[in-house]
Amino acid sequence: xxFFFEILIGGLLSGVMYSLVALGFVLIFKASGxxxxxxxxxxxxxALSVVGLMEHGLPLxxxxxxxxxxxxxxxxxxxxxxxxxxxxxxxxxxxxxxxGLSFFLExxxxxxxxxxxxxxxxxxxxxxxxxxxxxxxxxxxxFDLAAAGIAAVLVALLALFFKATxxxxxxxxxxxxxxxxxxxxxxxxxxWVVVWSVxxxxxxxxxxxxxxxNGVQFALTMTALKALPVLILGGFTSIxxxxxxxxxxxxxxxxxxxxxxxxxxxxxxGNFGGIEGWFPYVFALLFLLVRPEGLFGERHIDRV
Amino acid sequence: MFYREAGQFKTSYVADxxxxxxxxxxxxxxxxxxxxxxxxxxxxxxxxxxxxxxxFLVFSLAALGLNLLTGYAGQLSLGTAAFMAxxxxxxxxxxxxxxxxxxxASFALGGASAALVGIAFGxxxxxxxxxxxxxxxxxxxxxxxxxxxxxxxxSNNSSSGxxxxxxxxxxxxxxxxxxxxxxxxLGVVTLMALVAKNLVRSHIGRAWMAxxxxxxxxxxxxxxxxxxxxxxxxxxxxxxxxxxxxYAYCYLGSVEPDGFSLDLSFRxxxxxxxxxxxSILGSFLGAAFILLLPILxxxxxxxxxxxxxxxxTNATVSHIQLMVFGGLIVFFLIAEPHGLARxxxxxxxxxxxxxxxx
Numbered sequence: 001x002x003f004f005f006e007i008l009i010g011g012l013l014s015g016v017m018y019s020l021v022a023l024g025f026v027l028i029f030k031a032s033g034x035x036x037x038x039x040x041x042x043x044x045x046x047a048l049s050v051v052g053l054m055e056h057g058l059p060l061x062x063x064x065x066x067x068x069x070x071x072x073x074x075x076x077x078x079x080x081x082x083x084x085x086x087x088x089x090x091x092x093x094x095x096x097x098x099x100g101l102s103f104f105l106e107x108x109x110x111x112x113x114x115x116x117x118x119x120x121x122x123x124x125x126x127x128x129x130x131x132x133x134x135x136x137x138x139x140x141x142x143f144d145l146a147a148a149g150i151a152a153v154l155v156a157l158l159a160l161f162f163k164a165t166x167x168x169x170x171x172x173x174x175x176x177x178x179x180x181x182x183x184x185x186x187x188x189x190x191x192w193v194v195v196w197s198v199x200x201x202x203x204x205x206x207x208x209x210x211x212x213x214n215g216v217q218f219a220l221t222m223t224a225l226k227a228l229p230v231l232i233l234g235g236f237t238s239i240x241x242x243x244x245x246x247x248x249x250x251x252x253x254x255x256x257x258x259x260x261x262x263x264x265x266x267x268x269x270g271n272f273g274g275i276e277g278w279f280p281y282v283f284a285l286l287f288l289l290v291r292p293e294g295l296f297g298e299r300h301i302d303r304v
Numbered sequence: 305m306f307y308r309e310a311g312q313f314k315t316s317y318v319a320d321x322x323x324x325x326x327x328x329x330x331x332x333x334x335x336x337x338x339x340x341x342x343x344x345x346x347x348x349x350x351x352x353x354x355x356x357x358x359x360f361l362v363f364s365l366a367a368l369g370l371n372l373l374t375g376y377a378g379q380l381s382l383g384t385a386a387f388m389a390x391x392x393x394x395x396x397x398x399x400x401x402x403x404x405x406x407x408x409a410s411f412a413l414g415g416a417s418a419a420l421v422g423i424a425f426g427x428x429x430x431x432x433x434x435x436x437x438x439x440x441x442x443x444x445x446x447x448x449x450x451x452x453x454x455x456x457x458x459s460n461n462s463s464s465g466x467x468x469x470x471x472x473x474x475x476x477x478x479x480x481x482x483x484x485x486x487x488x489x490l491g492v493v494t495l496m497a498l499v500a501k502n503l504v505r506s507h508i509g510r511a512w513m514a515x516x517x518x519x520x521x522x523x524x525x526x527x528x529x530x531x532x533x534x535x536x537x538x539x540x541x542x543x544x545x546x547x548x549x550x551y552a553y554c555y556l557g558s559v560e561p562d563g564f565s566l567d568l569s570f571r572x573x574x575x576x577x578x579x580x581x582x583s584i585l586g587s588f589l590g591a592a593f594i595l596l597l598p599i600l601x602x603x604x605x606x607x608x609x610x611x612x613x614x615x616x617t618n619a620t621v622s623h624i625q626l627m628v629f630g631g632l633i634v635f636f637l638i639a640e641p642h643g644l645a646r647x648x649x650x651x652x653x654x655x656x657x658x659x660x661x662x
Contacts, residue, residue, distance in 0.1 A: 035435045085638040091434060092380055093637055096577055099570065100633025107626030115619055225566075228439045236435070272454050281443030285428055288440075292431045 006138050007254050013144035015250020016151045017213075020206040021227040022234065022242040023151075024199040027158065029236045031171035031195040033178070034083070035095045038102035040224020042200060045109040046071055047207030047216045051120050052113030060122070064208065071200030072193075074105075079192045087188070088178050106221055117217040122208060147209050151243075154205060158198075159239055171195055175237075229280035233287055235297025244295060249280045256283075307655040323501055340490055345483045353482040354555075360595050361486075361493045362550045367575040367587035368500055369543025374573075375582035376504055377536035378516025379429055383441035384544050384572045386448035389564035390418040391545025392552035393458055396467045400460060407472040407479075411492075411549045418545025419538040421448065426537030430530055433519070445566055452561040468558040485554045492550065496543060501584050503539070512536055513582075574629065578636050580645030589644040597632075601625050 021043060028036040036042075049070045053063035082097055126143035162168040174181040174191050182188050210220055227246075234245025256279045261272040293299050307328050314320040324330045348357060370384045395414030399405055425444035429437050452458055453465040460467065472479045472488075479488045503509055511532045514522035523529045552559045571594060579590020605624060609616035640646055 082634050082638070089637075089641075093641060095380075095435060095438070096573070097634050097637045099573070100630045100637065102630065103570075103626050103633065104630030107623040107628075107630065111620065111623040111627070115623070225442070228442065232436060232439050268455075274450060274454070278443060278446035278450050281439065281446060285440050285443055288428060288432055288436060292436070 002138060004255075007258055008251055009138060009140055010144075011251035011254030012247050013141070013148055013250070014254065015230075015247040016144070016148045017206070017210060017246075018223075018226050018230045018250055019243045019246025020147075020151050020154070020202065020209065021223045022230040022246055023155065023158065023239065024202040024206065025224075025227055025231055026234075026237065026239055026242045027199040027202065028195055029175070030162070030239075031175050032083075032192060033091060033094075033175050034098065035091065035236070036199070037095060037098040037224065038105060039199070039203060039227065040221040041102035041105035041109070042071070042074075042203040043207040043210065043223050044216075044218065044220040045074070045105050045207075046200065046204040047120065047211035047220055048109045048113045050204070050208055051118045051211070051216045054120075055118075064204065067204055068201060071204055072197045075193050075196030075200050078196055079189055083192050084189060087182075102221070102224075106218070110218070115218065117215045120208065120211040120216050122212045124212070126213075143213070150205065150209065154202065155239060155243055158202075161198075162239070167191070167194060226280070229284035231294075232284040233294055235294030237298055238294070238296035241294060241296035249283070252283055253280050306658065307652050309656075323498070323505070337494065340494075341487070345487060348486075350482050353486045356595065356599075358482075358486055358489050358555050359551075360591055361489045362547055362555055363572065363575060363595060364588045364591040365493050365496060365550065366544050366547035366572050367579065367591050368497060368584065369540045369547060370572050371576045371579075371581065371583070371587045372500060372504070372512075372543065373536050373540035375576060375580075375586075376509060376516060377512040377533065377540075378519075379426070379533065379536060380434065380438045381441040381540070382438050382566070382569050382573065383425065383444035383448075385564040385566065385568035386441075386445040387418045387422055387541040387544035388548025388551060388568070389448055389452060389561060390421045390541075391415055391548035392559055392564075393452055393467065394418065394545070395549035396469065396552065397458065397460075399470050407474060407553075411546055411553075414549045415542040415545035418548065419542040422537040422541025422544075423534050426534055426541075429533050429537065442566075445569060449561045449564060464560060466558055466560040467552070469553040469556075472553055479554070489550050489554050492546065496546065497584060497588075500543070504584065508532075508535065516582075574633055576643075577633055578643055580643030581641075583643070583645035585648065586643050586645030589648070593644065594629075597628070598625055601628060 021039060024039045024042065025036055028034050028039075046067050049067035050060075050063045053066045054060065058066060078101065082101060083094075086094055086097055124143050124146045126141055128139045129142050129145065162171065170181070170186045170191055171194075173184070173186055174188060178188060181191075206223065207216075207220060210223055214220075230242060230245040230249045232245075233249060234241025234243070253276055257273070257276050260275055260279070264272040288294070307326075309326050312325075312327055314325065319325070324333055344357065345353075366384060366388055369387070370381060373379050373381050391411075391414040393414075394417035395410045398410035398413045399407065402410075421444065425440060428440040432440065456462070456465075459465045474488060477484070479485055504512070511522070511527045514525070514527055515529065515532055515536075519529060522532075548564070556563070575590035575594045576587060577590070578593050579588070580586025601624065602621060605621050606616055609620075636643060
């Protein structure tokens, strides 16, 4: 039972990391109706910028600010050269444009900063918390806990931003209908820059956390693929959904990784590890068959 | 002037329902086929046959499959490579396990297996659409590759999942030289492209397009949504499956599951975006473009770099390649969402009134 809890908690904490990436998706989708496949590439780009700037002699905090500036510039360029020209196109077109964007970024980032795997230290120790280990015997990494704390703060801030500020309201109006928002005098282009910058900031946080965990490398772009089932489960437009979805997917994935191969092995023999790659997707899909809008998504009614 | 339909009257139903109703089109298609079957095998070098023409045809077929699903039926799919893998591995197993199995039959059965897998992963499309569905097809992508490495039976107990394609012979003729492989692939692709061309003109194709344009409206006017969507998945996966089998047997010779990665799926998606979504011709144009572009960049970039005295490594070339691919996708979506096929259409319209502007 203790083993079970250890895996469960480990899964929940890694789910926090998925939530962070999923959050970036949700922000852009909520505010502009664009499903941004380039979020993973943005995570990679942001993390690589931090490391690259640090290699030029900047301290961590300055490099993080510098990387944020880079992400804002990137958002402005994206708005100027991609989004502005695709206003009012179908969502699928915009989605494919972000696939193009992600390829572009995946090429640009290593071109600017080099492509070798590099470590990134945030100064947070990654060791089991002694007090919990002693009292319950469950291993919890202090790094994971810190990441969970950062994610919680970030989510609270974002929720406040969407609910309480006028710019947050404008964002939601833009998501409903580009053209209607434009004709009401909402500056669509500025809104886009803001929201892409915010999600660039989320990508930066995610990139720094993931990067200091696994090293800053190309594999960071794969975080986007980890976040997709989270989104499906949580609903595309819900910030709490991204969090709860992340926790569920993280826990389910880790538990399945331990227990399902054992079951399969008893049936067929052989080694069936590595189901982490597809299990979240199938899990999310099965859930969709029951509830197509996800946990917290908005129910959408089609009219002809 | 050159492309003029005036004076070509259709006086019977047969004439009206031809695949290529305009004489110029017929001449063009026939001459392309004559060149492809009669001239190219004689003049093309072995490099061109094995490294460019065969993969071009194979990828065209896969793009055609994806185009039927995404371009005509409007169901976005990111799992093309997985269906190709199913086709390749299923064909391999049919050929391996059943004695005296004709190769064409095992290709067809491989395609049919891919169609079954396609239907299984297409089932969610009945309840979800758009992005959700794209994620569902990603599930197919990851699950199939995982299954191929974890069930050793599928790759005949090869430790890493690598299969080596058996020798193939069609109607007693061994398909072993580059020319024969090329002709074999060309025959299959031509046949399947013609079938596809006909399919999209039929009531099935029209139902697909109705579903693509607005599925709720299509259902209201009496199109059986479930059957139409699943058929689109089945047909598309069949095409991809056969393309995968050809990829393994006639292009690479031996393949591993990793060869059918998400990257390949994306490349095929790019082919149809650049070639033209919802166009048979576009699948071929896009495949040619995506295949030739890296070759072009590989040969020109280092030269440009030395000219400009820039330090250049292979890694840099591959990064620039990624950027060019990404940039082109965005460019095409903005400038010409209907792809190269639309440019060809515009050219035809210009030719119709040439040399007068009106």
